[in-house]
Amino acid sequence: MLKSTYFPIEIGENKIKGQRLGQIDVEDEYKIVAQIDEFYVTRISAGQEAQFSISGSSYIARVDKIYPEISSGTFEVDLIFGSDVPTAIRRGQTLQMNLTLSNSSQSLLLPLGGYIQDTAGSWVFVIDGSGEFATKREIRAGRHNNRFLEIQEGLQEGEKVITSSYNQMADIERVVLQ
Numbered sequence: 001m002l003k004s005t006y007f008p009i010e011i012g013e014n015k016i017k018g019q020r021l022g023q024i025d026v027e028d029e030y031k032i033v034a035q036i037d038e039f040y041v042t043r044i045s046a047g048q049e050a051q052f053s054i055s056g057s058s059y060i061a062r063v064d065k066i067y068p069e070i071s072s073g074t075f076e077v078d079l080i081f082g083s084d085v086p087t088a089i090r091r092g093q094t095l096q097m098n099l100t101l102s103n104s105s106q107s108l109l110l111p112l113g114g115y116i117q118d119t120a121g122s123w124v125f126v127i128d129g130s131g132e133f134a135t136k137r138e139i140r141a142g143r144h145n146n147r148f149l150e151i152q153e154g155l156q157e158g159e160k161v162i163t164s165s166y167n168q169m170a171d172i173e174r175v176v177l178q
Contacts, residue, residue, distance in 0.1 A: 009021065009022070030081065030085065030089060030091075031064065031078050031079065031080050031081075032061055032078070032079040032080075032081075032095065032097070033076055033077075033078055033079075034050075034076065034077050034078075034079060034097065034099075035074040035075075035076060036074060036075055036076075036077060036099075037073065037074055037146070038070045038073050038074060038075055039145060039146060040101060041068060041070070041075050043101045044063060044066055044077060044099075044101070045063065045066070046062075046063050046064065046065070046066065047062055047063060048062065048063045048099060048100070048101075049061070049062055049063075049099075049100065050062070050063070050079055050097040050098060050099040050100075051097065051098045052095050052096060052097040052098070054086045054088055054089060054095065055086065055088040057086065059081065059082070059084055059085075059086055060081075060082045060084075061079040061080060061081050061082065061097070062079060062080055062082060063077050063078075063079055063099075064077075064078045064079060064080045065077065065078040079097075107142070107143075107150045107151075108150070108151040108152075108155060108156075108157055109148040109149065109150060109151070110124070110148065110149045110151050110155070110161060110163070111147065111148060111149075111163055112144070112146070112147060112148060112149055112163075113163030113164055113165075114163070114164045114165030114166070114167070115161075115162065115163055115164065115165065115166050116149065117165065117167075118165060118166040118167055118169075118170060119166060121139070121141035121144070121149055122138065122139065122141070123136055123137060123138050123139060123154075124136075124137060124139055124154075124155070124161045124162070124163075125137075125161065125162040125166070125169070125175055126155065126159055126160070126161055127159075127160040127161065127162065127177065131160075131177060132176065132177055133174055133175060133176050133177055134162055134174070134175045134177060135173065135174050135175075136172070136173045136174070137154055137155070138154055139151055139152075139153060139154030139155055140152045140153040140154055162175070
């Protein structure tokens with residue numbers, strides 16, 4: 001059964017071509033419209049699952065449609081519910097969802113900082129055990145997001161790295177820390 005739930009027009013009002021006139025909803029059926037950072041546009045595909053909780057219960061939704069147009073740094077996807085639809089959901093409600101982009105794996109992650117601008121992730125200054133100096137070391141970077149850089153080679157877990165800008169240190173091999 002169809003039901004008109006949103007029809008914001010007034011007598012004498014003009015609409016331009018392509019402008020939304022209203023919205024028609026199917027009763028008792030919902031979809032989720034999600035905004036995702038443009039960084040992930042190539043990693044989203046139809047059928048991917050997202051998990052979320054509402055009223056203490058967990059649910060799964062699947063990516064149904066991807067709108068690849070980027071606007072303000074994000075793109076939209078439509079998600080549909082699996083077999084179990086929450087009864088406590090309401091139109092316009094905000095949900096926090098976890099969308100898995102790849103299989104989980106163990107990785108060594110380095111926080112992004114000013115160094116990435118100067119080195120493109122090819123080398124870093126690693127602080128020695130005494131904390132008195134740092135030496136330049138080549139690294140091999142993998143994936144990254146807006147917070148972390150995956151380190152594939154060149155660093156070990158627990159090593160400390162200078163993450164600020166290296167703007168004045170491009171030709172230096174060793175930095176004395178004071």
